Amino acid sequence: MNLIDKFLANYINKRGKNFGGFGMGKINFNTCLTARKKVIDPNSGLYVFTGDDRCVRGHVVTTAFVDYIVDNLITEVAAFGDFKFHDSGTGVGVEAIDDTTLGTACGEARDIGTQAENAHNIYESVATNTYAGGFAITEHGLFNIAAGGILMDRTKFGAITVVATNQIQFTFTISFTAGG
Numbered sequence: 001m002n003l004i005d006k007f008l009a010n011y012i013n014k015r016g017k018n019f020g021g022f023g024m025g026k027i028n029f030n031t032c033l034t035a036r037k038k039v040i041d042p043n044s045g046l047y048v049f050t051g052d053d054r055c056v057r058g059h060v061v062t063t064a065f066v067d068y069i070v071d072n073l074i075t076e077v078a079a080f081g082d083f084k085f086h087d088s089g090t091g092v093g094v095e096a097i098d099d100t101t102l103g104t105a106c107g108e109a110r111d112i113g114t115q116a117e118n119a120h121n122i123y124e125s126v127a128t129n130t131y132a133g134g135f136a137i138t139e140h141g142l143f144n145i146a147a148g149g150i151l152m153d154r155t156k157f158g159a160i161t162v163v164a165t166n167q168i169q170f171t172f173t174i175s176f177t178a179g180g
Contacts, residue, residue: 028177033155038167054157065152082144085110086127095154122175131162
C-alpha cells in the first residue's frame with residue numbers, strides 16, 4: 001500500500017465511507033415531514049385544519065432505501081417513482097437507518113401521495129389519511145408499494161390524537177444537493 005492509499009484508508013476510517021474531497025463528489029440530502037390534523041367543521045361539514053401540526057426536519061433515510069438507489073443505478077429493478085405510499089402508526093421507538101417498517105402501523109391502508117418536483121432537486125409527496133378509529137399517531141413512513149415494500153424514511157413526532165373521521169395530511173419532502 002503506497003502512502004496515498006494509507007492516507008485515504010486512514011481518512012475514510014476516521015470520517016466514514018461517505019465523504020467528499022480529493023475530487024470525489026457527494027450528494028447531501030435533507031428530509032422534512034409535516035403532519036397537519038384536520039377535522040370536520042360542524043357548521044360547514046368540510047374538513048378544516050386544527051392547528052395541531054408537526055414539522056420534523058433532517059432525519060435519516062433508511063439503509064434499505066440507499067441500497068435500493070444503488071441497485072437501480074446498476075440495473076433498474078422497479079419503478080423508482082413508486083415512493084408515494086404513506087403509512088402512519090403509533091410506534092414509540094426511535095427511528096433508525098436499519099428500520100424496514102413502522103414501529104406499530106395503525107393497520108389502515110396506505111394512502112397514495114400526490115408527487116411533485118418543487119425545484120430541480122426537491123421531491124415531495126402529499127397524502128391525507130382519514131382514520132377509521134382512534135389513535136395517537138406518532139410516526140410516518142414513506143414506502144414504494146401499498147403493503148410491505150421498501151421504507152424510504154420513518155419519522156417520529158409528538159402524538160397527534162385522532163378519532164374516527166379525523167384526518168392527517170402528510171407532506172414529505174426530500175431535497176438533494178450535489179457537490180460539497
